[in-house]
Amino acid sequence: MKLWGGRFQDRTADPVDRFNSSLSFDFELYPYDIRGSRVHVKMLARQQIISKEEKEEILTGLDVVENRLAAVWKEGKIPWQAEDIHTLIEKLLAEEIGSLAGKMHTARSRNDQVALDIRLYLRDQIDKIQTKLVKLLELFCKLAARHLETLLPGFTHLQPAQPVTLAHHLLAHTQRLSRDLERLQDCRQRVNICPLGAGALAATTFNIDRQWTAEELGFTRPSANSLDTVGSRDFLLEFHHCSLSIMLNLSSLAEEIIIWNSPEYNFIELDDSVATGSSIMPQKKNPDIAELIRSKTGRLSGNYQQLAMVIKGLPLAYNKDLQEDKESLFDTVTTIKETLEVLPVFLQGIKFNREKMRESLSRGYLNATELADYLSSQGLPFRESHKLAGKAVNYALSKNKGLEEMSLAEFKDLFPEKSEKLNPELLEKLLPLKAVENRTVLGGPAPSRVAEQLESLKKNLDRYKKK
Numbered sequence: 001m002k003l004w005g006g007r008f009q010d011r012t013a014d015p016v017d018r019f020n021s022s023l024s025f026d027f028e029l030y031p032y033d034i035r036g037s038r039v040h041v042k043m044l045a046r047q048q049i050i051s052k053e054e055k056e057e058i059l060t061g062l063d064v065v066e067n068r069l070a071a072v073w074k075e076g077k078i079p080w081q082a083e084d085i086h087t088l089i090e091k092l093l094a095e096e097i098g099s100l101a102g103k104m105h106t107a108r109s110r111n112d113q114v115a116l117d118i119r120l121y122l123r124d125q126i127d128k129i130q131t132k133l134v135k136l137l138e139l140f141c142k143l144a145a146r147h148l149e150t151l152l153p154g155f156t157h158l159q160p161a162q163p164v165t166l167a168h169h170l171l172a173h174t175q176r177l178s179r180d181l182e183r184l185q186d187c188r189q190r191v192n193i194c195p196l197g198a199g200a201l202a203a204t205t206f207n208i209d210r211q212w213t214a215e216e217l218g219f220t221r222p223s224a225n226s227l228d229t230v231g232s233r234d235f236l237l238e239f240h241h242c243s244l245s246i247m248l249n250l251s252s253l254a255e256e257i258i259i260w261n262s263p264e265y266n267f268i269e270l271d272d273s274v275a276t277g278s279s280i281m282p283q284k285k286n287p288d289i290a291e292l293i294r295s296k297t298g299r300l301s302g303n304y305q306q307l308a309m310v311i312k313g314l315p316l317a318y319n320k321d322l323q324e325d326k327e328s329l330f331d332t333v334t335t336i337k338e339t340l341e342v343l344p345v346f347l348q349g350i351k352f353n354r355e356k357m358r359e360s361l362s363r364g365y366l367n368a369t370e371l372a373d374y375l376s377s378q379g380l381p382f383r384e385s386h387k388l389a390g391k392a393v394n395y396a397l398s399k400n401k402g403l404e405e406m407s408l409a410e411f412k413d414l415f416p417e418k419s420e421k422l423n424p425e426l427l428e429k430l431l432p433l434k435a436v437e438n439r440t441v442l443g444g445p446a447p448s449r450v451a452e453q454l455e456s457l458k459k460n461l462d463r464y465k466k467k
């Protein structure tokens with residue numbers, strides 16, 4: 001069965017039918033399509049476009065069709081051929097209730113119908129992704145709370161730079177991801193608009209009630225322009241961007257996990273339950289999960305590009321090109337959901353090696369800035385302090401020790417003309433914990449500040465949980 005063909009004299013060639021069909025992938029939309037049809041049919045009856053009896057019969061038929069489709073979805077093998085899921089549903093409905101099935105499509109086109117289906121689908125998926133993201137963020141907060149005073153090097157250029165705390169580091173990732181959460185919520189607002197009523201492109205002459213349909217389907221409002229409604233997919237592109245941003249942020253986390261897990265760093269150890277082995281090298285314990293997260297980011301970037309190229313240069317309004325919006329969308333949704341499911345399990349299987357992190361602070365002269373800052377606080381211009389601190393690093397290197405292992409006498413010998421400015425306070429300031437504790441500036445790594453940061457992130461999350 002086709003939903004068109006009245007003006008055709010010959011049947012379409014098989015390869016054309018096959019190439020044209022989206023059923024193999026848009027089958028996934030069947031629950032949303034049926035949901036939309038139910039509301040549409042109820043609206044038609046309310047507006048007296050179809051009778052109450054017709055409505056009841058169509059609704060009963062749709063129940064049967066839905067059950068049949070659910071069974072097939074579970075089975076995983078589609079026994080029918082059709083141009084798309086919309087056509088199939090109408091065909092199956094006709095098997096139940098005969099030609100009355102044709103009335104379901106009154107005042108509707110597949111163009112506004114498919115726009116409805118993907119909006120309903122995506123709204124649902126955004127909510128699921130959001131729940132998972134909130135859980136992940138809560139886990140980050142829980143881990144951070146345990147490590148407010150766990151010291152480790154902070155890096156720039158992947159070179160040890162200054163001491164920070166693990167909590168501060170973990171919350172940096174949390175900040176990124178909580179922005180992603182906000183982005184997703186923002187995107188949802190633009191997804192949550194009802195396209196039904198836009199028809200093929202120029203709405204309809206029937207006296208439909210778009211407001212009622214929109215409300216029944218939980219949308220904030222009906223869309224404002226019928227051409228835009230059937231011809232635009234920027235709300236999908238926006239979702240791709242949100243997802244890509246999540247994955248890009250997670251890829252950065254994944255990369256750190258991979259580095260930290262290397263024997264050279266040894267900052268973390270992976271529990272057996274989240275690590276993988278090598279088939280040839282028995283000593284290996286690999287961070288495959290982090291590596292996969294890192295690489296799956298590429299898929300999402302590809303999916304974004306794919307949709308952008310579908311949209312590029314499309315004239316208004318609907319074009320069949322838009323059928324190609326679905327597979328990349330489904331792939332992105334699946335990938336992001338799977339990633340957000342495995343990541344908390346993986347993170348919980350990470351043991352942070354505090355001693356190793358602490359130990360690596362004594363190599364690399366991470367407190368050199370502290371020394372320069374101290375000299376400046378004694379009245380020296382920072383450029384001069386910087387030079388002197390460099391001299392001290394050179395000296396300590398030659399003695400094969402850290403700055404914090406130098407005595408006051410050594411500092412005085414090194415800077416004889418600044419000798420009276422140097423007092424025991426300096427030695428305390430060079431201790432890594434002190435260096436961190438003294439950075440109490442808003443946004444800094446001092447445990448007191450990080451505790452505040454943690455509280456405000458948690459409060460923000462509570463807001464999302466209530467929504």
Ligand code: ARG
Pocket residue numbers: 022026083084110111114318320322323324
């Ligand atoms: N399968 C189509 C899609 O996904 C449904 C809309 C078809 N509309 C049309 N005018 N051929 O976009």
